[in-house]
Amino acid sequence: MGDNKSEIARFREQQALEEQAAWLGLYGLASGTARHDVIRKRIGQGAERIVQLLEEDKYQDIQKLMTTDPWGREVRRVTRQSLRDNTKEGPNGQAHSGR
DSSP states (O other): OOOOOOHHHHHHHHHHHHHHHHHHHHHSTTTTTTOHHHHHHHHHHHHHHHHHHHHTTOHHHHHHHHTBOTTSOBOOOOOHHHHHHHHTBOTTSOBOOOO
16 A cells, blocks of 8 residues: 555544554453452452461462462562672672673
């Protein structure tokens, strides 16, 4: 297709795309996952599960639950050394640019 659209036609098309993106952001598939009530409910369910496991003396299950993200991936423990490695920070705490 050629680019024979007028400036007004391109503006209207861009505006329609932006409106669609805004609508999808507000009402699309992920619209309910970031609401505060949903987040608080999930945190409460997680806490209840940990308390239940404590009562059942299932400490290994608790450790596994607390070191795995909600999608089942292993969470890497963050230490000062790993932070230094990720920021290329030297042993004296100074970040260097690698030049």
